[in-house]
Amino acid sequence: MRENVFSILENKSDSLISKSYNLLMLVTIFLSIVPLMFKEHLLMFTVFEYVTTAVFCMDYILRWVTADFKLGKGKASFVLYPLTIMAIVDLLCILPTFFMMNSGLKLLKIARMGRLLRVFKVIRYSKNIAILTNVMKEQREALLLVIVLATGYILFTALLMFTVEPTTFDTFFDALYWATISLTTVGYGDIFAVSTLGKLITMVSSVLGIAIVALPAGIITAGYMNEIMKNQ
Amino acid sequence: MRENVFSILENKSDSLISKSYNLLMLVTIFLSIVPLMFKEHLLMFTVFEYVTTAVFCMDYILRWVTADFKLGKGKASFVLYPLTIMAIVDLLCILPTFFMMNSGLKLLKIARMGRLLRVFKVIRYSKNIAILTNVMKEQREALLLVIVLATGYILFTALLMFTVEPTTFDTFFDALYWATISLTTVGYGDIFAVSTLGKLITMVSSVLGIAIVALPAGIITAGYMNEIMKNQ
Amino acid sequence: MRENVFSILENKSDSLISKSYNLLMLVTIFLSIVPLMFKEHLLMFTVFEYVTTAVFCMDYILRWVTADFKLGKGKASFVLYPLTIMAIVDLLCILPTFFMMNSGLKLLKIARMGRLLRVFKVIRYSKNIAILTNVMKEQREALLLVIVLATGYILFTALLMFTVEPTTFDTFFDALYWATISLTTVGYGDIFAVSTLGKLITMVSSVLGIAIVALPAGIITAGYMNEIMKNQ
Amino acid sequence: MRENVFSILENKSDSLISKSYNLLMLVTIFLSIVPLMFKEHLLMFTVFEYVTTAVFCMDYILRWVTADFKLGKGKASFVLYPLTIMAIVDLLCILPTFFMMNSGLKLLKIARMGRLLRVFKVIRYSKNIAILTNVMKEQREALLLVIVLATGYILFTALLMFTVEPTTFDTFFDALYWATISLTTVGYGDIFAVSTLGKLITMVSSVLGIAIVALPAGIITAGYMNEIMKNQ
CATH class of the missing domain: 1.10.287.70 (Helix Hairpins)
Structure with a gap:
């Protein structure tokens, strides 16, 4: 079962579920960035914040749980995974919400754009x-x-x-x-x-x-x- | 006779009439754009508007009537022709005049520059x-x-x-x-x-x-x- | 004797006289342009104007007199020469002085920079x-x-x-x-x-x-x- | 012994002393430029000025003393050395301090950036x-x-x-x-x-x-x- 989750996360199976998951992440990233584009703080944005953070948390946990398939180093993978660059970027996407409304951390939210790289990674590279x-x-x-x-x-x-x-x-x-x-x-x-x-x-x-x-x-x-x- | 008209429109015959027709269209396009270059509304511009729209209408009808030579699909050509991209551009060139002086439609008149593409198309492509x-x-x-x-x-x-x-x-x-x-x-x-x-x-x-x-x-x-x- | 003058003008002989003549022309062009670089009208500039115009006149006459060597069309050369592009540029360099201080003609004096082209022409072209x-x-x-x-x-x-x-x-x-x-x-x-x-x-x-x-x-x-x- | 000094200066030996010397020079150049980046005149900057000038003087004397290894022209090297371009640049780095605080000479201090060229020279050239x-x-x-x-x-x-x-x-x-x-x-x-x-x-x-x-x-x-x- 954990192997299935991993293949969905990494788009290995190229199945409909995998594609849907990628689309969900794309929408989540977009929704998490939208509030940064406005000066006003709408109530809707607070909802966005909580929902997207929940999705990011779930994604973070799923990736951690399947880390041994990713890194291929057995049990050690679960210790090493949080130290990989992409895991740190993922953590940065979640953190600002927990230290809510601290404007100094607002900048950190831009790290969420970094997540786009993972989405692009999934799309098969063209020759160009x-x-x-x-x-x-x-x-x-x-x-x-x-x-x-x-x-x-x-x-x-x-x-x-x-x-x-x-x-x-x-x-x-x-x-x-x-x-x-x-x-x-x-x-x-x-x-x-x-x-x-x-x-x-x-x-x-x-x-x-x-x-x-x-x-x-x-x-x-x-x-x-x-x-x-x-x-x- | 319709075949002759078509060969003139598409510059197939390379004859003097065909060249004159292209020149006429070039002048018409130019005259239809000139009023856009001025803030004042001169009486002359209203004349320009009516004359150029008349020429565009004639061109539109002539092209529609000879659509079967262009598309080569028999009777169906006359139904399909108004849906081709160039026919829509041509229609956009005429429309603003009928909803006269509506400033929102003034922008549509710039579509007339798109007609220049057809004139350029006629000129034989150079190697470059x-x-x-x-x-x-x-x-x-x-x-x-x-x-x-x-x-x-x-x-x-x-x-x-x-x-x-x-x-x-x-x-x-x-x-x-x-x-x-x-x-x-x-x-x-x-x-x-x-x-x-x-x-x-x-x-x-x-x-x-x-x-x-x-x-x-x-x-x-x-x-x-x-x-x-x-x-x- | 006229042939000698021609070879000096065109730097054919590559002699010291020819080089000196080119240098003289370069200095003259420079002096004729200098007054354009100032808003004030110094007395010195009037002197520059007369001296450089005199040199340009002399150069113009010399080139006209040796036009048959240049164009190689016998007597007809003397009639055709004033119509060549470089001869017209040369004339434009002289004219403004005769219609003195007419500010509209001030612009014409910039044509004197065109004379620099002839000086550059004399320098042997590099491969580049x-x-x-x-x-x-x-x-x-x-x-x-x-x-x-x-x-x-x-x-x-x-x-x-x-x-x-x-x-x-x-x-x-x-x-x-x-x-x-x-x-x-x-x-x-x-x-x-x-x-x-x-x-x-x-x-x-x-x-x-x-x-x-x-x-x-x-x-x-x-x-x-x-x-x-x-x-x- | 003079030969050893020369090989350190020119980084011939690739030893630790040679590398340390280069690092010392890099720090000295940096410290000598820092005061130029501020409008205020801090006391620290006067210290920088004296210390860096002392190091530059020592470097200048060491290079002069080993000039025969550099130029390879025997005794004549000691006469010729101060006339080489790099020696003049080195002298320009020292001079401003002796005519202290003369703002006209402040510009000369920028010559110290020229010393960076020597440091770069030491780094082995890449193919690029x-x-x-x-x-x-x-x-x-x-x-x-x-x-x-x-x-x-x-x-x-x-x-x-x-x-x-x-x-x-x-x-x-x-x-x-x-x-x-x-x-x-x-x-x-x-x-x-x-x-x-x-x-x-x-x-x-x-x-x-x-x-x-x-x-x-x-x-x-x-x-x-x-x-x-x-x-x-």
Whole structure:
């Protein structure tokens, strides 16, 4: 009987019950997130909160009880299971309700979106997801290098600007924020250089920034082409 | 005689009459859109409205009458034709005039731009359009995946921001709007984070956003290169 | 003697005189543009104006006199030469001075930057310029297609927005301006949607806009790779 | 003994002492930059300043004393060493402390970030850094060409805008700043065209700007793909 429950949870049997369970979880996740999208606190939301938490609790217990099928380590599985990443995420989804209405924990509820990953996991991976994941894996080092480069560049520009125009930025963090918003070419316009030297730094760093933005695009494209060619 | 009309409508004969008819339709579409570009309501525009609607009506009837040549299903064609997508678009072009000056229907008039597609269809496809269409078709799944990723990312960032900075956003929709404008690096600057935590989320999501913008670029480039190579 | 002058003008001989002449022209172009960079009208600028115009006149006459070597059509060359594009640009550089201080003609002076093209022409083309020019030529049709697509998209979005939010935009031109600034992700923030429907249109069109921006990047990259492979 | 010091400095021996020395330098660089991130002048920062300068001085002397191992030119090495680029950067890191609290020299302290390059140098280069460096080297000429094109384009647009809308820009530098911020699609919105002609120029140059931004992306991607293929 426990094996049946496990195969439903993990969508092994591909049966109607399994599919219904997945749909139930999807709806539950959605209902648990909806209250976060409103400022008002409707009575309905309290109901949502209790119902969805109950479902999450049931799911948590069912998964724990069938942990030996999942981890395949006999009795030890029941001890190890609560320490796995997905189990911790599941616990985070339940906890906020027990420490009710503590606004600091409201943020924790967003962890419920993490549960969506498990739902997606169930859907059979298409060839394209596999290709994109492969590209990311193989170009991992190159992409990391670009992130290090970009971070160094943001730090340097922020430091330069903060020294040149201390009046524009309240704290160094503001300079970092400005540098990031400029490098990524978002440019809200809430903070910008006003002095001539500051504008000059902005110009040089914007132009150089294009090259840094072009790098990840180039790496991903090249990696993607490589994968396509291999598959042919 | 009906066959002649059909060959003119569909530019089968490539004759002068057929070309003139296409030009007439192009001018009619243009004239029917012009009033939308002005806030004032000139008398001339009412004339435009009646004349262009008359031409559209004539075109609609002519196409309906020759529907059997188009669909090739005998008498049934005349029943099925008004249900085809292009016939519905054509009807939408005529309707607003009959429910005159109802501003809610003003929006429907933009459907007339959809008629341009038929005019473009007539122009013989160049090799390049075929290539670009092919790229889109073959990379359809990958592009869809990127859209799902981007949507999930926008939803997540919006939810996070709305929880962290409820005072900046009136509704959750505003948070979604902010997230989209930031991810696409448009950054109007009408809404932006003001708290330190909000700015931090902005920074992280802007940098990650570049990767998501780089993905479709990479996919299209790789697909396009692939097509060029096949054609050689 | 006229042949010598021609070889100097066209840098055929690669001699010191020829190089000096090119340098002289470069300095003259620079001096003729400098006054455009200032709002004040210094006396020095009037001197610049007269001196540079004199040099441009001399250059114009010299080129006209040696037109037969350039065009190689005997006596007819002298009649045809003033009608060539570069000769018209040269004339536009001189004219504003003769209709002095007419601010409407001030704009014409910018044509002097067009003369820089001739100076660049003299510098021997590197392999890279040849490759880039080739890419542009071969992908000409595809790039044109993208421009048509982008223009249609801008027109459609502008029309939609102008109908939905007539209060935000004074004229249809403003809507076109907004659509262009949004599609290119510049996003100054001087005009933006305020209604919910308007914001929704902004979101959809921003996301679609990324694909349209990605197209030229993809086309250029694919073309460039193709050229590199051919050269190997 | 001097040879031992040199192998520690240059991380030749890969020993624990060498690694500790590198870590010490990393911490010192970080501590020397921290005060730049604050507007307040804490007493602690003065301590940081003296301690880090002492460490930098010691490092400078140790490197000078072992210069013959580094440059391999015997006694002449000791004369030549202070003239090498890295030695000048090292000197710039120390100097500001001796001319204490002169705000003009505060900017010089940022040179200390340049020291990070030496620390990075020590870390063994990954294959990816080598590839990226190769791409940059081989496409050097093409990238330079793009920078020349972009600069010419920025100059031209700025000149055009400054002539058309002199009231929007205080100086020509402001027009250059506006053109750069627009071409790179940052678009802060602190300066923008207000006249119809100005807006028209903005629209045309934004659309053309996309092509110029697409060029470096294309070049880097093509170069990167080329490198990947060579390595296979």
